[in-house]
Amino acid sequence: MLNYRLRRREPKERPPPDYDDRYEVIAEYKAGDGKRPVIPLIFKFLREGTLVKYLLILLLVLNLLLLSTLALNAWAAYELSSAQSNAAEILAGRHTPFVKAREVGVTGDARIIELTFSTGVDALDSLVWVRRVYVKVGVG
Amino acid sequence: MSDADVADVYVNFDALLKVYEHFVRKLPKEAMGFLLGDRYTYRGKEWIEVTDYVPVEAEASETRVTPLEGALVKVGKLLQRKKLLIVGWAHSHPGYGCFLSNIDVETQRRYFPYDYQVALVVDPYSMEYDIFVLRGDTYVRPYFKEVIKRG
Numbered sequence: 001m002l003n004y005r006l007r008r009r010e011p012k013e014r015p016p017p018d019y020d021d022r023y024e025v026i027a028e029y030k031a032g033d034g035k036r037p038v039i040p041l042i043f044k045f046l047r048e049g050t051l052v053k054y055l056l057i058l059l060l061v062l063n064l065l066l067l068s069t070l071a072l073n074a075w076a077a078y079e080l081s082s083a084q085s086n087a088a089e090i091l092a093g094r095h096t097p098f099v100k101a102r103e104v105g106v107t108g109d110a111r112i113i114e115l116t117f118s119t120g121v122d123a124l125d126s127l128v129w130v131r132r133v134y135v136k137v138g139v140g
Numbered sequence: 141m142s143d144a145d146v147a148d149v150y151v152n153f154d155a156l157l158k159v160y161e162h163f164v165r166k167l168p169k170e171a172m173g174f175l176l177g178d179r180y181t182y183r184g185k186e187w188i189e190v191t192d193y194v195p196v197e198a199e200a201s202e203t204r205v206t207p208l209e210g211a212l213v214k215v216g217k218l219l220q221r222k223k224l225l226i227v228g229w230a231h232s233h234p235g236y237g238c239f240l241s242n243i244d245v246e247t248q249r250r251y252f253p254y255d256y257q258v259a260l261v262v263d264p265y266s267m268e269y270d271i272f273v274l275r276g277d278t279y280v281r282p283y284f285k286e287v288i289k290r291g
Contacts, residue, residue: 014180016146016187017287027286028147029271039160039267043153043288 069127076117076128087113087135110136143183149258149271149284151190152177156269156286158193163232163264170205172198172231174215176224179256188227188256194218204243205231228258228271237263238270240279248274258282 017023026043029035045053083090083099090101091113098117105112117131125131155175163171173195179188197211219226229252231244238261240248248259255273262269272279 011179011181011186013182015182016180017150017189017285018145018147022290023150023287024290025285025287026153028284029281030283031281037269037271037286039156039262039269040153040286041157041160041267044157 080117080133083115084135087137110138146185147285148282150287153288155190155193159230162195163262169200170232172205174226175228177227230260232262235265
């Protein structure tokens, strides 16, 4: 019974899947090649777990965004804290190009200087939590 | 690509997945089924495509599997409907690797005697599998490729 069709059917001429655009060869194994075939379940996940896949990609993107934001804020904090000790120089136009200084007032003998961190890209700047600090610079 | 790169067997991923899912459902016992597909030639070389798998109801233990009476009749009807050939059989070796035992070789020789008919063995625990064909008194791995049909 198992061979009922075999007796009636001769093999048809047809190019193998390697030549057929509808197919993709994902692995190949030969006698004695030492490779141990494993059921490629990753393809099931990639094809059927569409929702899970998109959630994971979304999570990955959010993680990258969070990491970039943290790195950007760490950089801003470093730039501003080092600028605080050189406020007068920054006011004179020397020092880092990412921190701008502006005199906003005078109190007694001291000047109040506003230090603003800016990358030059508004979208990036909007991600910085503390962009502006004030420092008093004494005179004489 | 040269003609020498044409494999003996092309296993469709969907069929492989069906085999695996059936065998996992039947754990810790062995399970078996038929590989369906068709045989073709290309520039004089014969190759087969495994496109589907049909589980066979069987009496199984952890180390042995025998088809139940009546199970083969169901398969025969399915074959008529799908216009496919039996291009081999698949069975599981839960936890003891992929090879053909003496009983498996005898089963292959008796029920799957054609050159193109293959035996697929899967260890569902390790997810490993292998494909064999009989050559004389022993069995060898043919040149085979896993394929995915797009779309």
